[in-house]
Amino acid sequence: MADPQITRPSTTTSPDWSWATVMVVDDEEINRALLAGIARRDGIGTIVQAVDGLDCLHKLETVQPDLIILDIVMPNLDGFATCARIRAMPEWSDIPILVQTALTTPQDVLACFQAGASDVVVKPIRPAELTARLRVHLENRRMLRTLRDANQRIHKEMLGAREMQRTLFPSATALDQLRAEHGLCIEGKVEPLDGVGGDIWGLHPLSDTLVAVMVADFSGHGLMAALNTFWLHAFVSKQAAAMRQPAEFLKLLNGALRANLMRGHFATFFFGLIDLERDELHWAGAGAPKPILVLNDEFHELDTTGLPLGLTDRAIYGSHSVAFPPGACLLVFSDGLTDIASQDGTRIEAHGLMQRLRPHLLANPASNLAGILEAVAPAGQTRLSDDTTAVWIRRRPREANDLIDPRHLCLSGIELEQVKWWVTLLALPYRVTPIPGQPSRPIHLIASGEDQLLNNAFDCNFAAIVEIIADQLGEEPPEELVLPPSDTHMLVSLTTTTAYRLPLAMLVCDSLLARGLISEQAKGSILLALQEAIANGVVHGNLELHSPRRAFENMRAYWAEIRNRLADPAKARRRITIDCHLRDDQICITVTDQGRGYNPETVQDRDPSRPHGKGLKLISQLAAGIEVGLGGRQHALTFPRELN
CATH class of the missing domain: 3.40.50.2300 (Response regulator)
Incomplete structure (x- = not known):
């Protein structure tokens, strides 16, 4: 029987809503x-x-x-x-x-x-x-x-609050330092609709080569929204370690805003991580307007799909990557820029912004932010309808005395027009012949099924070997394919079927040895560890075979199950990507699959005899270090280049 309701006399006076x-x-x-x-x-x-x-x-x-x-x-x-x-x-x-x-x-x-x-x-x-x-x-x-x-009374306080909010933005000293030391030019402008507002942008150098940039737009205007920007600045300033994984950082921030924002309030958010060493941009978005990337005179809108922060605990955010070499530019903005109204009352909208931005930048490639805003929203001809933020990021183009990129495309079974979009997004050179007088460093783009051509490609001093499936070229290239133009960097990306069929670890190690990136003495341990890492990526990652071998009647049944899964086109077409580059006196080899991912520490703590456990134990004995990323899909192994 339910407990009877007990009515207690109210100790508070009901509010008077008669005015409402x-x-x-x-x-x-x-x-x-x-x-x-x-x-x-x-x-x-x-x-x-x-x-x-x-x-x-x-x-x-x-x-x-x-x-x-x-x-x-x-x-x-x-x-x-x-x-x-x-x-x-x-x-x-x-x-x-x-x-x-x-x-x-x-x-x-x-x-x-x-x-x-x-x-x-x-x-x-x-x-x-x-x-x-x-x-x-x-x-x-x-x-x-x-x-x-009380508007007149608080007008002076509003001006003071605006000055305080301006102190949240990056200082001129920090921006000048980035420009002088790294050739990274960043300008930002925030124009609140009501003196103070809910827009904020930030800059956070995480290391000598990693720079985080964010733009947030809180719902609402004025003081209520501005208070949220102060909270955000204080919270974000303590999260430097989390910023290295854009999607995970947004997940962390979403949880914090859910706990601190008033019901019904939210924020759109763009978070970008500029890697100056690898010439890459990694980003994640939460319902923000699509930033515009300018690369080789091509204009691209970046995907910022994701629920605004603070709406629900179930929001999922994805991480993306694209090449961001010297000469690349990025415009990040809040929706106030596209909501600007012209004299006839019509708003610019995203397509109008692109229509005004493209001719301006093609005619003025070195334009600053003031020039862009004048081209997009001429003074006296437009009016704000929301808090407006714009951040213009430029990497200084390479000059004549800079290192020449010796890479060129080497296409097999595929035409340049088919891969043009990928070539642009990955910032690869368009030339298909070597530069006279320069060492040849081909980027092999080889149609799937050409095993002999793939084998032959390993015999030269290649920059990359990428197996191409034609009907995947309409999709955004995987973020792990971004490749900086370094002569100590090489990348191999093959489908699951091809990686399973070829002696991939041997081919990679032979290439590293041939170009002097590792010693003969170090090759043996690297080869064993890489074989295990590739096997994990193929079998446990892309093929999603998580049952241990002992669960099968015999080895023949185990191999039969692998062949069955290779017959599934969805699994067979997933990629295994191996990225090799020098890091001081070590060689870093990153193996990335496209499966569901796993955390090796969790697996081994649960049961060392389970799948991944023995292989990863061997890898940990051979490698100097292991780092796990992309939700467990990516494993970065570091080895000494030479054994003592």
Whole structure:
């Protein structure tokens, strides 16, 4: 039997909402009556009802409500469009909009927030919950009124807050140091809509060759949003170690914002990691506008797919990589830049930004940020509708006395036009013949199935050997294929089937020895460790065979299972990529598969006899170090180049 409800006398005075005006927008009369009744019971002074979105917009011409309760599914003009149009009008843009909807998926809820909702209530309506949310938003509304009434008094304080917020941005000294020491030119500009705002950008040098750049845009404007930027700056400044893995960093930040942001508040976010040693850009996004990468006079929008931070604990973020060599440029911005309105009221939007940016940069490749903003949003001809941030990142182009890139493409069974997109994104040279008088360093792009050509490619001083599957060329190239133009760097990327069939570890070690990157004495231990690492990547990674050999009746059954899995095109076409480069007096060999990933420490702690355990134990005995990345798909092994 349930315990009886015990009603205790209230010790607090109910707030007075008689001053408040609430507009209820719903096409169902019974729903309007229910919502109006709850609001009236809570002491709301004035309740206005509208039968659909158009009626709502019409009544807003004469009534200024303190809160709008808005249905989504309505005739004539639905809730999404109504919400967007309300937010587009400056005189209405700060009205709290409480959306009531039966659409409950994360995508639907996100769509509500993207349209401009302040909060979301899921149907069926629970009166107690609605009352609580009404009180929260009306109390915020009351505070806003108070702030407006005291505007002159706080104007000086607002100016002071703006100066304080500016101290969060990178200093001119730090930017000058990056420009002088690394040829990395970074400019940033933040233009709040209301003196202070929810936009912030940051710069965090993690080492001599790693620089992290972020741009965040908190929902809302003014002081409320600005306070979130101060919290973010304080939190991020303590997370230098986590920044080395962009996707994991966003996951960490999302959890922290979930715990600290007010309900209904969120932030879009771009996080980039510039690797000056490897000429790479690694990034992850959380619903931010797509940054524009300029590479070899080609313009590319980077993928920032991901839920904004602070919305849900179930958000998943992906990490991406692209070549970022000298001469490359990147424009990162908040949506305030694309929301800038021209004189006729139309917004620039993403396509308009690209249309204005491309001709300007092609005519002025050395343009600074001021020139870009003038080309995109000419002064006096446009107006802000949101906090606006733009960050312009340029790597100084190579000069005549810089090291010449000796690499050239060597295509087998495939045409240049087919691989042009990959060549651009990976910043590979377009030339297909060696530079006269320079050592030849071919980048072999070989059509899948040409085993003899693959074998022959290992006989030269190659920069890379990449097996190409034609129908994969329409997809973004895997991030592990980014290859800097270093003469002490080589890369091999083959499909699972080919890596299983060829003596890949031997071919790689012979190539390292032939070019003097390792000694004959060191080759033996490197070969054994690399064989184990490749076997793990092929069998346990790409083929997802996690049962130990002893689980099979005999070895014949074990090999039969491997052949069965190789017959699966999805698994057979996954890649095994081996990246080799020098690091001081060591050779670093990174093996990356495209399976689900695993953490070797977890596996060995659980049961040393399980798959990966014995092989990784052998690798740990032979290698000087092992680093695990990409969720367990990538294993970086370091070895001394010579044995004592």
